[in-house]
Amino acid sequence: MTDRHLVTCEHGGNRIPPACRALFAGHEALLASHRGHDPGALGLARQLAAALDAPLFLSVTSRLLIDLNRSLRHPRLYSEITRPAPAALRRALRDHYYLPYRRRVEEWIARATADGARVVHLSAHSFTPVLAGETRNADVGLLYDPGRPGERELCRRWQAALAVTAPELRVRRNYPYTGKSDGFTAWLRRRFPAEVYVGIELEVNQAWVFRGGEPWRQLRGLVIGALLTALE
Ligand SMILES: [Zn+2]
DSSP states (O other), X not given: OOEEEEEEETTOOOBOOGGGTTTTTTOHHHHHSTTTXXXXXXXXXXXXXXXHTOOEEEOOBOTTTOOTTSOTTOTTSSOTTTTTSOHHHHHHHIIIIIHHHHHXXXXXXXXXXXXXXXXXXXXXXXXXXXXXXXXXXXXXXXEOOTTOHHHXXXXXXXXXXXXXXXXXXXXXXXXXXXXXXXXXHHHHHHHSOTTTEEEEEEEEEHHHHHHOHXXXXXXXXXXXXXXXXXXX
16 A cells, blocks of 8 residues: 655644634734744645645634634634634634635545555644643654554654654654544544554644744754654
């Protein structure tokens, strides 16, 4: 079975469409924060897609409108700003942003697996260095379902490859979140069996993004280089 690679970026930007700008007036600081988007994730996703020669599906609208990485029934699908908004607006957000994005990715995977391929999906994210007063002690997180052997094995190899090329990096599996918690990959696992779908969320500490320049460029190179080794 051949592997086909796919890269997605659910939290790539903090854009607010004109129809919703009034709703977000006064919330500029929140939009600019990690709550509004994943700083650095889009650049990481683009570089991943280029390295893997893979298609990239991305969103640059803010997760504070509707969170593409949560299931429709999740209580925080909408943010504290859009949850109290009229139902018609919430439906419009779902119909214009959420469903088309999720469907496009799902259809791509369905086509690739129908062609006999196994899909390896990398969903690129970044996490805030400190959440609710707690310092996250990792540079890179690899999120997967431990019950899916293909995901477990790829993450183990990825972590091992990084331990060789970047032993100083703190690379943790299923941290700062568990791969099984509500998210797009968790949804796709229910749709596609483990034999044909491998879904991994790559989480990078935003401290590297804010450091910027050469350190951030090097981190991206190391993480992607190690993934290529792990996929060999
Ligand atoms: Zn994210």
